[in-house]
Amino acid sequence: MSAPMAPAADDAVIGREGLAALVDVLRARGFTVIGPTVRGGAIVLDELESAESLPYGWGVELEAGQYRLRERADGAAFANAAGPQSWKTFLHPARVRQWRAERSDGQLTFETDDTPPPRFAFLGVRPCDLRAIAIQDRVLATGRHADPVYQGRRSGAFLVSVECTEPGATCFCVSMGTGPAAGPGYDLVLTELADEGGHRFWIRSGSPEGAEVLAELPGRIADDAIREAAREGVSAAADRMGRAMPSVDLHRLMAGTLEAPRWDDVASRCLTCGNCTMVCPTCFCTTTEDVTDLTGDHAERWRLWDSCFDLDHSYLHGGPVRPSSRSRYRQWLTHKLGTWYDQFGSSGCVGCGRCIVWCPVAIDITEEAAALHDWANRPADNGAAPE
Amino acid sequence: MNDDRIPTLAVWKFASCDGCQLTLLDCEDELLGLAERVRISHFLEMSGAEGSGEGEAATLAGVGPYDLSLVEGSVTTAEDAQRIRRIRQISRRLVTIGACATAGGVQALRNFADVAQFRAAVYAHPEYIATLATSTPISAHVPVDFELRGCPIDRRQLLEVITAYLAERKPNISAHSVCFECKVRGTTCITVAHGTPCLGPVTHAGCGAICPAYDRGCYGCFGPSNSLNLESMVRQLKHDGMNDQDVMRVFRTFNAASPEYAALPTLTGQDAAAEEEAR
Ligand code: SF4
Ligand code: SF4
Ligand code: SF4
Ligand code: SF4
Numbered sequence: 103m104s105a106p107m108a109p110a111a112d113d114a115v116i117g118r119e120g121l122a123a124l125v126d127v128l129r130a131r132g133f134t135v136i137g138p139t140v141r142g143g144a145i146v147l148d149e150l151e152s153a154e155s156l157p158y159g160w161g162v163e164l165e166a167g168q169y170r171l172r173e174r175a176d177g178a179a180f181a182n183a184a185g186p187q188s189w190k191t192f193l194h195p196a197r198v199r200q201w202r203a204e205r206s207d208g209q210l211t212f213e214t215d216d217t218p219p220p221r222f223a224f225l226g227v228r229p230c231d232l233r234a235i236a237i238q239d240r241v242l243a244t245g246r247h248a249d250p251v252y253q254g255r256r257s258g259a260f261l262v263s264v265e266c267t268e269p270g271a272t273c274f275c276v277s278m279g280t281g282p283a284a285g286p287g288y289d290l291v292l293t294e295l296a297d298e299g300g301h302r303f304w305i306r307s308g309s310p311e312g313a314e315v316l317a318e319l320p321g322r323i324a325d326d327a328i329r330e331a332a333r334e335g336v337s338a339a340a341d342r343m344g345r346a347m348p349s350v351d352l353h354r355l356m357a358g359t360l361e362a363p364r365w366d367d368v369a370s371r372c373l374t375c376g377n378c379t380m381v382c383p384t385c386f387c388t389t390t391e392d393v394t395d396l397t398g399d400h401a402e403r404w405r406l407w408d409s410c411f412d413l414d415h416s417y418l419h420g421g422p423v424r425p426s427s428r429s430r431y432r433q434w435l436t437h438k439l440g441t442w443y444d445q446f447g448s449s450g451c452v453g454c455g456r457c458i459v460w461c462p463v464a465i466d467i468t469e470e471a472a473a474l475h476d477w478a479n480r481p482a483d484n485g486a487a488p489e
Numbered sequence: 490m491n492d493d494r495i496p497t498l499a500v501w502k503f504a505s506c507d508g509c510q511l512t513l514l515d516c517e518d519e520l521l522g523l524a525e526r527v528r529i530s531h532f533l534e535m536s537g538a539e540g541s542g543e544g545e546a547a548t549l550a551g552v553g554p555y556d557l558s559l560v561e562g563s564v565t566t567a568e569d570a571q572r573i574r575r576i577r578q579i580s581r582r583l584v585t586i587g588a589c590a591t592a593g594g595v596q597a598l599r600n601f602a603d604v605a606q607f608r609a610a611v612y613a614h615p616e617y618i619a620t621l622a623t624s625t626p627i628s629a630h631v632p633v634d635f636e637l638r639g640c641p642i643d644r645r646q647l648l649e650v651i652t653a654y655l656a657e658r659k660p661n662i663s664a665h666s667v668c669f670e671c672k673v674r675g676t677t678c679i680t681v682a683h684g685t686p687c688l689g690p691v692t693h694a695g696c697g698a699i700c701p702a703y704d705r706g707c708y709g710c711f712g713p714s715n716s717l718n719l720e721s722m723v724r725q726l727k728h729d730g731m732n733d734q735d736v737m738r739v740f741r742t743f744n745a746a747s748p749e750y751a752a753l754p755t756l757t758g759q760d761a762a763a764e765e766e767a768r
Contacts, residue, residue: 142704144677169682186677196673373725374716375690376665380672391661396522396648398656407673412665413716427718462668462680462690463725 112313113306115328116321121179121303122153124262124290127318128223133260136192137225138185143171145185147192150225157182164270164344164455167464176296180226183270184454188383189231190238192222193255196380196407200251200390203401219254227263227288229281230273230454234383235261236287240446241386251405260311263288267295267335271344272455274468278347280452282339290316293332304332345455345468348475352449356440359474360432368470369428371463376409378457378465379434384450387415410434435470496556496655499531501576503562503569504596504624508641509587510561515644523648526655530555553579557654563589563596563624570621570630577631584650585627588640588743592712595640597624597746624746635660638693638711640743646695663694664715667707670698679704686729688739691717712744719749723756733757 116124128135129151138145139155145162148155156179163170164183174181202213227235235256242252266275266282275281284291289312292303304324307313348355379385389408394401408415410433416423424430442450451467458466500510510532516523523529558580564570577583585591593600599607600623608615627633637650646662653660663669667689671678679685679701687706689698693714700707726736737757740750754760 142677143682146675146677167681168684169678186682187675191675370718371721373666373690373718373721375668377668377672377678377690380669392658393649393661394652394656394658396519396526396652396655407669409665409669411716412663412669414664427716460678460681462678462687463721 112316113304113324113329114316114319114321115324116303116305116319118153118158118301120305120319120321121156121292123319124315125150125153125225127315128225128260128262131223131315132221133223134220135223135225136189138180138182140171144169145171145182147185147187147189156225161268162270164272164459165464166272166458166466167461169459177301178268178294178296180264180292180294181268181296183266183268183273184228184230184456184459186381186456186460188381188454188456189224189227189235190383190386192220192224193235193259194238194242194249194252194386198251198405200403200405202403205399205401219251219258221258221260222255223260223262225262225264227261228266228454229263229284230275230278230452231383232261232263232284232287233280233452234454236285237384237446237448237450237452238386240448241384260315261288261290263291265291265293265332265336266339267293269339269342269344270455270459272458272466273343273453274345274347274455275453276340276343276346277349277468278449278451278453283336288312293336295328295331295335297331299331302328304328345458345466347451347453347468348472350475352439352471353441353443355471355475355478356436359478360436362474362477364470364473364477365428365432367473368431368465369426371465372411372427372431373463374411374413374427374430375462376411377460377462378467379409379411380407381456381460382438383454383456384438384452385409389415410437435467438467439471495526495528497530497554498527498651499553499555499558499576499580500529500533501531501558501560501562502533503560503573503590503627504565505562505587505589505594507561509589509639510559512586512642512644512647513559516648519648523651527557527651554581555579556581557651558583560585560590560627561587563593563626564630565596565621565624566619567621573627573630582634582654583627583631584635584637584654585633586637586647587642588638588710588712589624590627591636591638592744593624593626593746595743595745598741599624600746601741626746635662637662638695640710643695643697665694666690666714666716667692667694667696667698667701667711670694670696671701674698674702676702679706680725680729684729686726686731686735686739688722688726690725691719691722708739708742710743713747713749717749719752720756723753733759 135150137150138157139148140157145157158179159174159177161172161174162182163172204211242249263284265284288308292305295302307316387408388405391404411430413422438450588594604622608618650660680687685706688709689707692707692709693711695711737759
């Protein structure tokens with residue numbers, strides 16, 4: 103593993119030094135490289151100055167409402183499932199200034215921000231998140247309401263996907279059809295192997311730019327043995343999903359259970375804190391704030407993440423449309439799993455499990471959907487008196 | 490500049506520690522700009538303003554009228570109850586600043602105890618102390634235009650309220666949970682990642698989620714959010730290692746008398762315990 107590979111190779115094997123080179127090559131090409139790194143007791147996403155900051159030897163133990171780092175003996179960098187943030191932190195930032203206005207001599211001038219957007223390379227995009235980005239593309243980058251901030255950041259982004267070989271107890275991508283193998287949309291994709299054969303990555307390109315980058319990496323030509331070992335690792339992961347969404351027509355399930363008593367049950371637990379929506383890689387809602395300075399001569403409009411769990415999110419003249427936590431949780435779930443199909447032609451959930459992990463009171467979307475399904479399939483009430 | 494057209498600002502103190510008023514003085518960079526936009530007409534914490542050299546009546550109730558009154562502190566004496574009515578009469582807009590003025594403050598702990606007993610325990614001559622049995626928020630006495638939370642208040646939020654007043658717009662002050670601010674700030678949730686008990690999910694945003702950013706659970710100094718599920722929060726705090734008494738204590742601090750927390754004794758079994766004791 104040393105010399106750069108022939109440009110023709112569309113798959114290869116790289117080692118840790120190849121991964122280090124990948125970060126360097128991307129940085130040299132002008133990308134801000136974002137990837138996983140350990141901070142504050144979690145694997146967060148942050149700018150990587152080198153591959154040294156990757157979470158080598160760190161795994162995670164996930165449960166509803168609980169996240170713990172665990173050391174791993176195999177030194178793997180990507181044997182950990184989704185962390186507290188998603189890529190929307192970078193593509194659809196929590197705070198964006200949309201315009202400024204200045205007033206002088208009675209004249210108002212408006213100024214939009216035309217600083218060129220950062221060019222991101224994302225290292226470690228999980229298959230579920232790859233799908234989540236495609237879903238946000240559909241919502242934010244296309245159609246009548248395309249968002250220039252998202253478009254600007256997204257169009258220059260380089261995606262390095264990493265397939266999953268170590269799913270968490272809260273993952274259910276298989277039942278959502280999004281993983282653990284990577285679907286389309288990546289520039290490069292890696293499958294990590296850390297076993298007797300050593301620590302190595304099977305890497306393939308998915309775009310011309312990906313192929314160019316691949317050609318610059320030190321590595322060796324892939325053979326069938328590595329391809330098979332990698333595929334096996336990923337298909338074994340598919341059998342180790344911690345959770346599953348009920349395999350029913352979710353759109354119908356949501357539409358048919360609007361009056362289920364389960365909504366009261368979940369409302370008795372839900373804190374309406376909004377954590378689930380903010381960690382969800384597809385949730386996109388925002389609100390705007392107009393700020394002025396003391397003189398009133400300078401004004402700015404900011405866009406901020408918002409959540410359907412915020413009471414003010416549904417505020418119309420006279421009051422909020424969804425005052426109860428029941429109505430807000432129901433709004434969230436029925437949009438995510440139901441009306442998202444009507445609006446955007448797919449599910450709004452990719453099965454990453456973040457909302458389960460980061461809910462302080464351990465509310466589990468798969469469990470709620472299953473309970474609704476059970477209710478929908480309850481034995482028919484034939485009017486007979488109970489025995 | 491025509492001085493007559495500059496709105497007047499008054500700052501009033503009731504039972505409090507002065508910390509929220511100091512937040513205004515803390516606006517070092519903005520203070521000069523502020524002084525150009527409003528005439529600070531009554532502010533005892535800052536010398537030189539009207540009232541400071543005048544008679545007692547002017548010092549305590551001001552002469553007014555004022556365009557904007559910021560009120561710090563809670564009502565704990567009969568005189569205070571009178572004075573706040575007078576202040577309301579001479580103020581076009583009245584904004585309370587901080588937990589004392591908004592919820593009664595830490596001194597509202599007296600509301601759950603016998604104030605005569607406190608008085609006897611603390612003062613050598615309790616007969617000299619004239620005080621009410623309760624510490625109540627300003628809104629219990631007069632209509633309030635806006636309530637700014639926090640113990641102490643946040644500097645940026647105070648400026649926002651004053652700026653919004655000047656621009657005649659609604660202040661951008663969110664009433665949702667502190668969790669929103671953790672997420673915007675990029676703080677990893679310490680409840681989920683470390684098991685640290687945190688009141689953030691039921692606490693009013695505004696501080697910028699300072700405590701979790703320093704690995705410490707929110708203890709609710711901004712008081713209840715606009716949508717709280719106390720029962721579920723109490724269950725979770727106990728799951729994270731607090732006992733009933735801990736839970737009671739953590740809520741019974743700066744915003745102890747918030748009506749939103751009224752169910753606490755029931756939720757923590759403390760009312761049953763008290764009954765037992767009484768028997
Ligand atoms: S709803 Fe939950 S599991 Fe589904 S994509 Fe969002 S955070 Fe992930
Ligand atoms: S489901 Fe959980 S994370 Fe979402 S708002 Fe409710 S308590 Fe918060
Ligand atoms: S640390 Fe506290 S305030 Fe922050 S997200 Fe977690 S529960 Fe909410
Ligand atoms: S995190 Fe909670 S306790 Fe800390 S400053 Fe904010 S509101 Fe107060």
